[in-house]
Amino acid sequence: MRGPGRWAVLLALAVLAVVMLFPFVLVALNAVKSPADYSTHGPLSLPDGLYLQGLADFWSRVGFGGKLWNSLLISASVAVLAVVLSVLNAYALGIGRVKGRLSILVLFLVANTLPQEALAYPLYYLAKATGLYDTRLSVIIVMTVIQAAFGTYLLSAVLGQFPKEILEAAAIDGAGRLRALWRIVVPISRPTLNVLLIFFFIWTWNEFFLPLIFLISNDTQTVPVTLAVLQGEKFMDATMSSASALLGIVPAVAFFLIFQRTLTRGVTVGAIK
Amino acid sequence: MVRLRGAAALAAAVLVLSACGSGSETPSPASSGQPRVLKLWHYETPDSAMGKAWAEAIKKFEASHPNVTVKFESKGFEQIQKTASMVLNSDEAPDLMEYNKGNATAGLLSKQGLLTDLTEEATKRGWDKLLPGGLQTTARYDDRGVMGTGNWYGIPNYGEFVMVYYNKDLFDKHKVRVPTTFEEFTAALDTFVKAGVTPIANAGAEYPAQQIFYQLALTKAQKPWLAAYQSYQGKVDFHGPELTYGAQTFADWVKKGYIAKNSSGLKAEDMGVSFMNGKFPMMISGSWWYGRVASEVKDFQWGHFLFPGTTLAPGSSGNLWVVPEKAKNKDLAYDFIDITMSKDVQNLLGNSGGVPVAADPAAITDARSKELIETFNKLTTADGLAFYPDWPAPGYYDVLVAGVQNLINGSKTPAQVLDEIAKPYEDNLADIGN
Amino acid sequence: MRARTRGYWLYLVPSLVLFLAVIVVPFLMNVGASFTRWSGVGTPRWIGLGNYARLLEDERFWQSFQHNVGLIVAMAVVPTAIGLVLAAALFDYIGKRFGPRTASALRAMYYLPQILPVAVAGVVWGWMLHPSYGAVNQILGLDLDWLGDPDLALATVMGVMVWFQLGYPVVIFMAGLQRVDPAYYEAAEIDGASWWRRFWHITIPQIRPEIFVVLLTCTIAALKVFGPIFVLTRGGPGNATMVPSYFSYLNFFQKSNVGYGSAVATVLALIIIVVTFLFLRVQEREQ
Numbered sequence: 001m002r003g004p005g006r007w008a009v010l011l012a013l014a015v016l017a018v019v020m021l022f023p024f025v026l027v028a029l030n031a032v033k034s035p036a037d038y039s040t041h042g043p044l045s046l047p048d049g050l051y052l053q054g055l056a057d058f059w060s061r062v063g064f065g066g067k068l069w070n071s072l073l074i075s076a077s078v079a080v081l082a083v084v085l086s087v088l089n090a091y092a093l094g095i096g097r098v099k100g101r102l103s104i105l106v107l108f109l110v111a112n113t114l115p116q117e118a119l120a121y122p123l124y125y126l127a128k129a130t131g132l133y134d135t136r137l138s139v140i141i142v143m144t145v146i147q148a149a150f151g152t153y154l155l156s157a158v159l160g161q162f163p164k165e166i167l168e169a170a171a172i173d174g175a176g177r178l179r180a181l182w183r184i185v186v187p188i189s190r191p192t193l194n195v196l197l198i199f200f201f202i203w204t205w206n207e208f209f210l211p212l213i214f215l216i217s218n219d220t221q222t223v224p225v226t227l228a229v230l231q232g233e234k235f236m237d238a239t240m241s242s243a244s245a246l247l248g249i250v251p252a253v254a255f256f257l258i259f260q261r262t263l264t265r266g267v268t269v270g271a272i273k
Numbered sequence: 274m275v276r277l278r279g280a281a282a283l284a285a286a287v288l289v290l291s292a293c294g295s296g297s298e299t300p301s302p303a304s305s306g307q308p309r310v311l312k313l314w315h316y317e318t319p320d321s322a323m324g325k326a327w328a329e330a331i332k333k334f335e336a337s338h339p340n341v342t343v344k345f346e347s348k349g350f351e352q353i354q355k356t357a358s359m360v361l362n363s364d365e366a367p368d369l370m371e372y373n374k375g376n377a378t379a380g381l382l383s384k385q386g387l388l389t390d391l392t393e394e395a396t397k398r399g400w401d402k403l404l405p406g407g408l409q410t411t412a413r414y415d416d417r418g419v420m421g422t423g424n425w426y427g428i429p430n431y432g433e434f435v436m437v438y439y440n441k442d443l444f445d446k447h448k449v450r451v452p453t454t455f456e457e458f459t460a461a462l463d464t465f466v467k468a469g470v471t472p473i474a475n476a477g478a479e480y481p482a483q484q485i486f487y488q489l490a491l492t493k494a495q496k497p498w499l500a501a502y503q504s505y506q507g508k509v510d511f512h513g514p515e516l517t518y519g520a521q522t523f524a525d526w527v528k529k530g531y532i533a534k535n536s537s538g539l540k541a542e543d544m545g546v547s548f549m550n551g552k553f554p555m556m557i558s559g560s561w562w563y564g565r566v567a568s569e570v571k572d573f574q575w576g577h578f579l580f581p582g583t584t585l586a587p588g589s590s591g592n593l594w595v596v597p598e599k600a601k602n603k604d605l606a607y608d609f610i611d612i613t614m615s616k617d618v619q620n621l622l623g624n625s626g627g628v629p630v631a632a633d634p635a636a637i638t639d640a641r642s643k644e645l646i647e648t649f650n651k652l653t654t655a656d657g658l659a660f661y662p663d664w665p666a667p668g669y670y671d672v673l674v675a676g677v678q679n680l681i682n683g684s685k686t687p688a689q690v691l692d693e694i695a696k697p698y699e700d701n702l703a704d705i706g707n
Numbered sequence: 708m709r710a711r712t713r714g715y716w717l718y719l720v721p722s723l724v725l726f727l728a729v730i731v732v733p734f735l736m737n738v739g740a741s742f743t744r745w746s747g748v749g750t751p752r753w754i755g756l757g758n759y760a761r762l763l764e765d766e767r768f769w770q771s772f773q774h775n776v777g778l779i780v781a782m783a784v785v786p787t788a789i790g791l792v793l794a795a796a797l798f799d800y801i802g803k804r805f806g807p808r809t810a811s812a813l814r815a816m817y818y819l820p821q822i823l824p825v826a827v828a829g830v831v832w833g834w835m836l837h838p839s840y841g842a843v844n845q846i847l848g849l850d851l852d853w854l855g856d857p858d859l860a861l862a863t864v865m866g867v868m869v870w871f872q873l874g875y876p877v878v879i880f881m882a883g884l885q886r887v888d889p890a891y892y893e894a895a896e897i898d899g900a901s902w903w904r905r906f907w908h909i910t911i912p913q914i915r916p917e918i919f920v921v922l923l924t925c926t927i928a929a930l931k932v933f934g935p936i937f938v939l940t941r942g943g944p945g946n947a948t949m950v951p952s953y954f955s956y957l958n959f960f961q962k963s964n965v966g967y968g969s970a971v972a973t974v975l976a977l978i979i980i981v982v983t984f985l986f987l988r989v990q991e992r993e994q
Contacts, residue, residue, distance in 0.1 A: 036568075040571070212351070216363075225352065
């Protein structure tokens, strides 16, 4: 397919992308709208002018800088720790093929399958008993386990297909098991690890329920919990919500855009020859 | 000199108070100049009437308690709602907190032993005198956690009620006068429908629709029915005249076009915005919209009236100040509540578009606020606060949303809907006290 | 060989310890709570199988499971199918003809909905689906009550879920395709195989592990979906979009009926575990 055909394909994919992005445009539009403008013209109109008061008000009202730091700390810790755990587990399950791996895998996946509401009360009592209630560490630990369960599953499926010859060659060379993991398995699965890192970071960033329950004081709160502060009992402040949403998604989007380039860069390293 | 004496009197008062406080199991540090912290949580926005009044109260409190700093944290409604019992059962509990009124919320916490009994303070400081009957109902809970009688577990600062907001410009355009009887009201609705205008803004996915349904039932209701429905004093017949009328009339109103058929998936925010941008002549909703309507409606004249044909309207005290059982500075919490009940703070609340419970009527200078407070006083004088339809049972809100949505869609008959909402109500009756 | 396998166990130890503390113990506590009447605070009262007996008769609960079937289609089946085509198109067509930058830019855009916090997504979709001024009605020239009509609400929620989920398979599949030996594609192109043939005979077989992963994780996500339902419809209109996890949430946090909520959560968890197990069995056999 040469000439116009390829442009048609590109066009179709681009149109789809625009459809996917439309809600973001709406968020941005309403973020810079004044409340009166919103009440008069509704959410779908173009803003009368640039109204940045909502953004500024929200920032200072909730001390947004501190929340950003909390979210960043929690999401980054969880992303890194969960990837490390996933690699270790997947190495044992996918390459080591330990006995009873199917049951172990199911067991791990339970972490992902349990409805979080079911864990709320037990984890609350455990956290209180260990003095971890209202600490960021509690959320980091819980989220690490939940994310690592997913990572373990994805990676052990991928590593299950890992060419045995490479590892056998390494074993002949006298490389130990740990060395084989770091020197061979990790570099070759880099693209998948990058994906996991990004997913974990973003999923943790957007996690609402557990931080809501565990991070009670304003000093430990994360961005999504803060966004909910605007959700009142009887109504919400839609323009300020949009403003806060914009502030809330910018870091995650930035993170994604920066790191997604490494996904592509992984191609050459990741190709198994 | 005066200031010095004032400070001395205050110090003495604090001493007496902390002496009282030390009787409870939370020892408060000696007040002799040692710095203390009052941990305070609420979830009102800073520009709301309550937000403004309470910010002022914090200032006053810090001025009168020089060795105390108020550590205020603004919370989300959702967060307090979901985590209250967990927080209050831990050492992270604040000293004073805003919390929702009603059996399923404050009632439940009091039953779980998480709230301090405020009865003694309420009588000593005269809060009980400041709150007329209908407002007291939500402050007191019995040992089953049912409101109306028993100990004081919360102190409300403000009131709220449901009324009809109307767009004067649209009323003039269609030559409709403010109705004073139910017949005039329906006649007005007919006029709008004939002119091709849907008269009532509605939101089926949230509280507004069930409040309209309840308001309609109230037009046929008397006090004993209300006591039965809300406080379980007697049996409620879901196929009795009140609820049958409410459901049937609501369904009729949708059929007649008073309420839009496509409103069942809408949120309260949609309803408010559509009224505020002039799309609907009327909105039947609560005083919590008042301040926002006042500040955001620029393009038309508007006013409000009580729903005609009954003295009852959905409404109650506002949210409560509660003192957690695990609070470490209960004496300070009581002082703070006292300041929020003072004339100054109450007047500020009134002048900012809220409905104060203990303001000085002469001090309310803002014309719109004055109007609102007069309406509220008219309602409380007639003992007309009828609470909200979802209060009798925990989780009943969603049941009513689903039920009224079926009325809007016409997917169930009024009788079927009444059966549907009767069951969870009766299940809960069996559970009370357990 | 046995000794070699045993050595790998060591790598599982850190996770197993954490897992025990964070998942196993709490889950057992949850199961324990499901045999009691408890408001979350104070002493639970043992009522044996009372909650389960009530659950068996609870129509709302069983109805809610039927809606899960629709959500599995919307969150697992459809995104996987579309995601495969998109990932292959981006990797094997756009990437080669317009450069990898174009491909990754498009991938980023497809993924962005996953980044939008679900509460915000709910508000924005509420605007777009609004029956009187909503953009969807205006663009399509329709007058439908998307979220308010009980016959339409579930389908609408399904549509929003496709939008929400699509980016996830695209990213996973594209990462998987990078693992594939480019020689396969080169050989196929030299043989003159059409794009669709390459799609069927190279792309799909080569990223089979990823397809399984996506299908399973999305199915689990669909079974326990909560956030989108909470923000879009709250299970309405009239239970038309009620799902088990929202149902258990209602019991936990609205009714403070922690015992019953635990029973609902336990049943839901067991069902998901069985589905997971069956799925993994099939996957093992495939490999």
